[in-house]
Amino acid sequence: MSDLSDLYQEVVVDHSKRPRNFRKIEGAARAAEGYNPLCGDRVAVYVKLDGDRVADVSFQGSGCAISTASASIMTETVKGKTIKEAGVLFDSFHDLVTTGNAASSRATPLGKLEVFSNVSNYPARVKCATLVWHTLQSALRGEQGAVSTE
Amino acid sequence: MGIETITRAEPRELAALDLPRVRDDFPILFQKVHGKPLVYLDNAATSQKPRAVLEALQHFYTADCSNIHRGVHLLSERATAAYEAAREKVREFINAGESREIVFVRGTTEAINLVAYTFGRQQLQPGDEILITAMEHHSNIVPWQILCETGAKLRVAPINDAGELLLDDFEKLLTGRVKLVCVAHVSNALGTVNPVRQIIRMSHSRGIPVLVDGAQAAPHMKVDVRDLDCDFYAFSGHKVYGPTGIGALYGKAALLEAMPPFHGGGDMIRSVTFEKTLYNSIPYKFEGGTPHIAGAIGLGAAIDYVSRIGMDRIAAHEHDLLTYGTQVLARISGLRLIGTARQKAGVISFILEGIHPHDAGTILDQEGIAVRTGHHCAQPVMERFSIPATTRASFALYNTREEIDALAAGIEKVKGIFA
Numbered sequence: 001m002s003d004l005s006d007l008y009q010e011v012v013v014d015h016s017k018r019p020r021n022f023r024k025i026e027g028a029a030r031a032a033e034g035y036n037p038l039c040g041d042r043v044a045v046y047v048k049l050d051g052d053r054v055a056d057v058s059f060q061g062s063g064c065a066i067s068t069a070s071a072s073i074m075t076e077t078v079k080g081k082t083i084k085e086a087g088v089l090f091d092s093f094h095d096l097v098t099t100g101n102a103a104s105s106r107a108t109p110l111g112k113l114e115v116f117s118n119v120s121n122y123p124a125r126v127k128c129a130t131l132v133w134h135t136l137q138s139a140l141r142g143e144q145g146a147v148s149t150e
Numbered sequence: 151m152g153i154e155t156i157t158r159a160e161p162r163e164l165a166a167l168d169l170p171r172v173r174d175d176f177p178i179l180f181q182k183v184h185g186k187p188l189v190y191l192d193n194a195a196t197s198q199k200p201r202a203v204l205e206a207l208q209h210f211y212t213a214d215c216s217n218i219h220r221g222v223h224l225l226s227e228r229a230t231a232a233y234e235a236a237r238e239k240v241r242e243f244i245n246a247g248e249s250r251e252i253v254f255v256r257g258t259t260e261a262i263n264l265v266a267y268t269f270g271r272q273q274l275q276p277g278d279e280i281l282i283t284a285m286e287h288h289s290n291i292v293p294w295q296i297l298c299e300t301g302a303k304l305r306v307a308p309i310n311d312a313g314e315l316l317l318d319d320f321e322k323l324l325t326g327r328v329k330l331v332c333v334a335h336v337s338n339a340l341g342t343v344n345p346v347r348q349i350i351r352m353s354h355s356r357g358i359p360v361l362v363d364g365a366q367a368a369p370h371m372k373v374d375v376r377d378l379d380c381d382f383y384a385f386s387g388h389k390v391y392g393p394t395g396i397g398a399l400y401g402k403a404a405l406l407e408a409m410p411p412f413h414g415g416g417d418m419i420r421s422v423t424f425e426k427t428l429y430n431s432i433p434y435k436f437e438g439g440t441p442h443i444a445g446a447i448g449l450g451a452a453i454d455y456v457s458r459i460g461m462d463r464i465a466a467h468e469h470d471l472l473t474y475g476t477q478v479l480a481r482i483s484g485l486r487l488i489g490t491a492r493q494k495a496g497v498i499s500f501i502l503e504g505i506h507p508h509d510a511g512t513i514l515d516q517e518g519i520a521v522r523t524g525h526h527c528a529q530p531v532m533e534r535f536s537i538p539a540t541t542r543a544s545f546a547l548y549n550t551r552e553e554i555d556a557l558a559a560g561i562e563k564v565k566g567i568f569a
Contacts, residue, residue, distance in 0.1 A: 004516050008509070008567050017504070017568070039508055040525055040538040062538055064506035065568070122512060 006118040007125075008065065011073075016065035021058040021075035034061075034135030034147040036127055041067050045135045052083050057136070064128050066119065071132035073112050081108065083140050089113070090133045096120070097129045167459065167467045173548050175200040175455075186518030189553045194338050194366060194497055194544035195522050196388045199452070203392060206451035210444045218443055219417055219434075233443050236450030237433075240398045243453045244364075244383060245374040251406065253399040253433040254446050258365040259289040261384030261399035262332070264436060265361055266293035268409040269382075270330065276301025279327040281358075283320070283344070284309045284534055285337040288527040290363045294332065302329075309534065313340035313489040317348065324356055331360045335367035339528040339542070340489030341472075341497030343367070350379055359405070365389055369546070370468055370495045372461040375400050387445060391546075392452035396445030399436075406432040413438035456547070464547045468496035471545045475554045482561055488540050496545035499526075502564065507539040510564045514541075517560040 025031075028046035035042050043061035047054055057078050059071045074093075078086050085108045093113055096102035100120035102110055119129045131147075138147045173179055176198045181188050190198060210232065216225035218233050234249075241249040255261045270293075274280070280294045284306050294304050305328070307320040315333075324331070331353045336343050350360045359381035364373060368385035375383045382405070387396040401409075411418055411429050415438035420428040429435045456464060475498050479485055484503035502510055511523035522542045525532045532538060543557055 004513055004567065007512070013568060038524070040529070040532070064508040066509070125508070125512060128508065 007122060009115045011112065011115045012065060012069040015069035015072040019059075019068050019072040021072065021079075022060060023058045024060055025056055025058050028058075030139040030142055032135050032139035032147060034131045034138070036063075036067075036131050037148060039064070039128070041128065041131055043067065043071055043132050043135055045071075045132060045139045047136070047139050049083075054078050054081055054083070054086060054140075059132060059135075063131070064125075066116075066125050066128040067131055070116060070129040073115070074132055074136065077111060077113055078136065086136065086140060090137060093133060094130060097126050165463070167463055167547065169467075169548070169550060172459070173550075175202070176548050177201060177204075179548060183518040183520070184516050186516075189517075189519040189556045191543040191545065191549065191553065191557060192520045192522050193369075193546035193549070194389070194526075194542065196394065197369060197391050197546045198548070199391055199393070199448075200455050202455045203448050203451045207393065207444050207448045210447050215444075217440055229443055232447045232450075233441070236446040236453075239450040239453045243373070243457065244368070244385075244398075244400055245376055246400050247376060248403060250432050251400055251403050253401065253406070253436045254441050255384075255397050255399050255436075256395055256442070257386035257388065257397035258363060258384045259293075259386075261382075261397055262289055262361070262363065263293045264399055264412045265382050265384075265401075266297045268412050268436075269405065270294075270297040270302075271300070272408075272410055274300065274302040274329050277327065278302045278329045279305050279325070281305045281307060281320075281323055281328045281331045283307045283315050283333050285313060285315070285340055285342060285344075285528070285531055286332070286334055287338050287363065287365070288529070289365075290332055290334060291530070303327075306530075309342075312491050313337065313342045313531075314491045314493075315342070315344055315349075317345065317352075320349065321352055324352060324358065326356070328353075328356075328358050331358055332363065333360065334363045334365075335373075336364075336370065336495045336497075337489070337528075337531070338366045338497070339499055339526040339531045339540070340491065341494040341499065341544075342489060342491040343371075343493040343495055345493075346380065347378055354379065366495060366497070369456075371465045381405055387449035387452065390449070390452055391455060392449035393442075393445045396442045396449050398449075403432065406436070409436075411435045411438065415439045417441075459547065467547055468545050468549075471549055471551065471554065472496045472498070474551050475543065475545070475557075478554055478558045479561070482558065482565075484565065485561065488535055488537065497542060498544075499540040499542045501537055501540055502561065505564060505568050507541040509568070510541045510561070513564045513567060514557070514560045517556070517563060519557055519560045521557070 025046035029049045030047040033044045041063035046058045048056040057075045088108045092102040097119040134147045214228040216229040218230040238249045240252045361382035362380045364385040369390045383400040388394040418438035488499040507523035
């Protein structure tokens with residue numbers, strides 16, 4: 001059993017109350033929407049690319065503290081990374097929130113994203129943390145239509 | 151109607167529930183969750199099962215297990231007798247006139263679908279209307295939407311900010327085009343008790359039949375389908391302390407007889423040839439295939455259990471919990487109740503300022519408190535109140551005031567984390 005304070009770390013609570021990059025990028029090259037029909041969480045991700053590099057990334061939407069903080073910290077982490085690096089980060093992050101461990105990549109460390117390691121102890125909340133990442137992937141692939149967790 | 155039942159019960163000076171004894175009947179309650187004593191407040195989703203129900207299931211599978219209406223052997227005779235005895239218990243529970251008016255189904259959802267696919271397909275023409283309310287569960291919306299693919303239209307009567315049906319608007323929508331009214335007896339998301347008797351009177355005066363979704367009413371109040379004069383009444387066994395996968399549809403005999411069958415298969419036929427099949431009489435016409443025999447018997451045991459305690463007494467106890475819970479929660483700053491109808495059953499839905507219900511649910515769970523968070527399969531209700539979700543505490547006969555105190559303390563802890 002894990003302690004609640006491990007799930008709702010100060011960083012998570014802070015990002016959920018004051019999400020960073022919570023805005024729309026006008027004229028974004030890539031954008032996608034994500035939806036979790038089970039809980040009603042909705043998120044939109046906007047990406048501005050400079051070549052294959054994420055020049056700017058932002059999000060908007062409504063959701064729980066875990067999903068909002070995950071989105072906020074994701075935008076901070078991904079900004080400046082290449083599309084490929086963002087994919088590597090997503091894979092490590094996915095491992096982290098589903099198993100509690102991430103095969104950490106030296107080239108692209110998870111950094112602040114490590115605060116979500118305890119999500120794996122709350123299986124019902126994994127989708128809260130990953131929805132925005134799936135949405136980012138969709139945006140980077142230039143897909144049309146909304147991403148759904150179901 | 152619930153409150154009326156309670157009012158009627160008062161002069162009899164009901165003795166209060168023997169709560170410790172009642173709780174002793176539910177073995178599941180005595181466990182720890184995340185190291186804390188379980189506080190189970192998710193009864194609107196499903197209620198826990200008393201020992202009498204567990205023993206009935208055990209007895210069926212260890213002593214009587216057999217298929218029904220078929221074998222000439224003793225076990226089959228015992229199984230058939232127990233299954234039909236359960237039907238009679240359901241009849242008495244909702245005071246139907248005849249046991250052949252009771253169709254066993256998987257639950258409320260299947261009951262409503264049965265009516266939509268049989269009565270609905272037979273009776274509704276393109277342009278006809280089905281009238282529901284804005285507080286329905288998805289299971290009393292989606293079957294009608296599917297039916298409407300044949301050209302009928304779904305109309306929705308609005309509710310006010312307290313979560314009460316606007317009867318005047320409802321009446322205005324009762325036009326000559328409406329061929330069926332479908333309404334929740336009690337709202338699962340808001341706790342509102344609808345004035346179903348009045349709704350039925352209004353509809354019948356225009357010759358319109360009424361289906362009542364009783365999923366949230368049957369566990370909490372005395373239901374009398376003849377007094378209500380409803381045409382169909384649906385409820386689920388698992389919310390009335392019975393097993394999952396069993397429920398009942400009541401239908402007036404004349405309506406059921408005129409309806410086509412639902413599932414084709416064994417048991418629903420009188421004779422089959424490749425040229426022509428004759429259907430069985432009601433209710434068997436609607437019970438194709440081997441039913442959930444153990445489930446029906448378990449539901450019968452659950453009905454015996456609540457009847458022994460008395461639905462009036464259960465309603466009075468839950469009303470006390472609702473009153474106490476509403477007082478305690480209303481004192482919490484930043485908490486807003488969703489659903490403040492004057493006539494309510496034991497459901498308290500709420501939101502906390504700046505805190506998403508899913509976070510509240512996770513934190514309460516760590517305190518041993520089981521509540522439901524989300525849209526409660528009533529997304530249009532959430533939309534009506536412009537919220538994505540609520541946290542919902544719902545009561546059963548075994549809940550205590552102390553558990554409500556534990557919920558209040560848990561909510562304070564939730565607020566502390568996000569302070």
